[in-house]
Amino acid sequence: MGRETWVAGLDIGSSKTCCVVARVGDGGEVAVAGVGVAACTGVRRGAVVDIELTASSIREAVGRATSQAGVAVPALHVGVTGEHIVGQNSRGVTAIVDHGQEITEEDRQRALRQAQVIVVPPDRTILHALPRGYVVDGHEGVRHPVGMSGARLEVEAHIVTAGQTFLANIRKCVERAGYYCADMFLEPIAAGDAALAAGDFSQGVCLVDVGAEATNVAVFDELGIYYTSVVALGGRHITADIAQLLRVSAEEAERLKLCHGSASPATVAEAELVEVHQIGRADARPFRRRALCQIIEARVREIFDIVQDEMAGCGADVRATGGIVLIGGTAAMPGMRECAAAQTGLPVRLGGPAGVSGLSDVVAGPAFCTALGLALRAASVSTGAAGHGGLFAVLHEWWRRIRGAFRLDAGTGH
Numbered sequence: 001m002g003r004e005t006w007v008a009g010l011d012i013g014s015s016k017t018c019c020v021v022a023r024v025g026d027g028g029e030v031a032v033a034g035v036g037v038a039a040c041t042g043v044r045r046g047a048v049v050d051i052e053l054t055a056s057s058i059r060e061a062v063g064r065a066t067s068q069a070g071v072a073v074p075a076l077h078v079g080v081t082g083e084h085i086v087g088q089n090s091r092g093v094t095a096i097v098d099h100g101q102e103i104t105e106e107d108r109q110r111a112l113r114q115a116q117v118i119v120v121p122p123d124r125t126i127l128h129a130l131p132r133g134y135v136v137d138g139h140e141g142v143r144h145p146v147g148m149s150g151a152r153l154e155v156e157a158h159i160v161t162a163g164q165t166f167l168a169n170i171r172k173c174v175e176r177a178g179y180y181c182a183d184m185f186l187e188p189i190a191a192g193d194a195a196l197a198a199g200d201f202s203q204g205v206c207l208v209d210v211g212a213e214a215t216n217v218a219v220f221d222e223l224g225i226y227y228t229s230v231v232a233l234g235g236r237h238i239t240a241d242i243a244q245l246l247r248v249s250a251e252e253a254e255r256l257k258l259c260h261g262s263a264s265p266a267t268v269a270e271a272e273l274v275e276v277h278q279i280g281r282a283d284a285r286p287f288r289r290r291a292l293c294q295i296i297e298a299r300v301r302e303i304f305d306i307v308q309d310e311m312a313g314c315g316a317d318v319r320a321t322g323g324i325v326l327i328g329g330t331a332a333m334p335g336m337r338e339c340a341a342a343q344t345g346l347p348v349r350l351g352g353p354a355g356v357s358g359l360s361d362v363v364a365g366p367a368f369c370t371a372l373g374l375a376l377r378a379a380s381v382s383t384g385a386a387g388h389g390g391l392f393a394v395l396h397e398w399w400r401r402i403r404g405a406f407r408l409d410a411g412t413g414h
């Protein structure tokens with residue numbers, strides 16, 4: 001019998017908490033064994049606003065996932081996101097101590113530490129320092145400097161900083177729920193593990209997670225993560241627009257969105273009608289479905305207009321030649337792909353989990369990529385071994401380097 005490890009990823013979203021429990025075989029293969037989802041009203045755009053509500057949502061989601069898997073997993077790999085997250089690319093340089101000798105892991109770590117010498121306000125902390133590539137004696141494009149000869153090592157790294165209190169409050173919620181926060185990981189990076197294929201990295205893509213209250217944007221290229229940002233708009237804004245313009249309750253607006261919504265009104269027949277229950281009226285009234293979808297389209301176009309501005313602002317529009325990969329609950333809306341493509345002029349596709357077995361239809365949806373990605377990260381940490389199927393095999397080496405950064409992060413309290 002091979003060694004078996006159990007891991008759990010936890011995504012605390014503005015609308016739902018989702019836990020994915022997975023079994024990791026001794027070859028590193030990952031199989032989802034349990035999924036738990038619970039409504040969450042204690043978090044807004046990645047920030048905890050109610051500890052008790054969030055803790056009970058975590059308790060419920062993890063409880064469901066672990067009982068489905070039939071195991072207890074006390075340590076959770078938790079995702080973080082929100083407007084408090086800032087990503088920037090930074091360079092670190094070091095001289096090789098034994099001139100002319102081989103570059104060692106110690107040299108690499110020293111260069112990475114140098115890249116982290118950035119101005120970090122006292123209320124912020126470095127969450128990740130992710131190496132993107134190395135330069136040895138002026139030679140660009142080095143991926144594995146350790147073992148090479150050289151006198152000067154330079155690293156380009158993506159540094160992610162986060163608000164300390166935001167992280168502390170998430171940790172507190174996890175602990176209050178009765179679990180241990182083994183690790184915190186930036187959600188879009190974890191989601192990328194689950195939603196992107198190896199070819200996406202080599203071509204460069206922009207992963208767009210349209211959730212309930214926020215849209216996470218992350219640009220990946222062949223060296224890994226290049227850019228991250230958060231746009232404070234999501235599915236709830238669409239619901240609020242419908243509620244306001246059709247004068248219906250939030251519940252009725254959500255129902256109309258989920259049952260009849262499309263972000264591509266041109267595909268809806270002009271004569272098609274839907275029943276709308278307006279506030280203060282006893283009877284339902286017929287309403288043109290295309291007009292409903294035009295309300296949705298306007299907001300979705302606004303979201304992608306901002307996403308495109310963000311991409312252009314960081315030079316990602318030329319980097320992400322593979323276009324946009326859509327995930328998040330709102331990505332499940334019909335017509336999203338077409339609407340995003342029309343607004344941005346870029347190729348757009350829906351992202352889906354790859355490289356894992358045991359996925360039910362539920363967890364295979366775009367809203368679960370983040371929780372699944374966190375479980376994949378946890379699996380990789382637990383084994384540190386090659387041999388994961390699909391995308392995992394490709395990401396393994398990249399991940400090994402990221403783990404080096406984690407070790408550095410140990411000094412910053414993560």
Ligand SMILES: Nc1ncnc2c1ncn2[C@@H]1O[C@H](COP(=O)(O)OP(=O)(O)OP(=O)(O)O)[C@@H](O)[C@H]1O
Pocket residue numbers: 012013014015016017045046210211212213214215234235236254257258261328329330331332333334366367
């Ligand atoms: N089929 C669907 N069509 C349209 N919208 C949908 C559909 N399914 C889910 N949504 C919307 O997706 C949103 C929830 O998405 P998701 O689960 O990704 O959010 P979250 O992770 O909880 O929130 P956030 O990431 O913003 O903190 C809700 O606004 C919901 O109305």
Ligand SMILES: [Mg+2]
Pocket residue numbers: 013014209211212328370
């Ligand atoms: Mg989310």
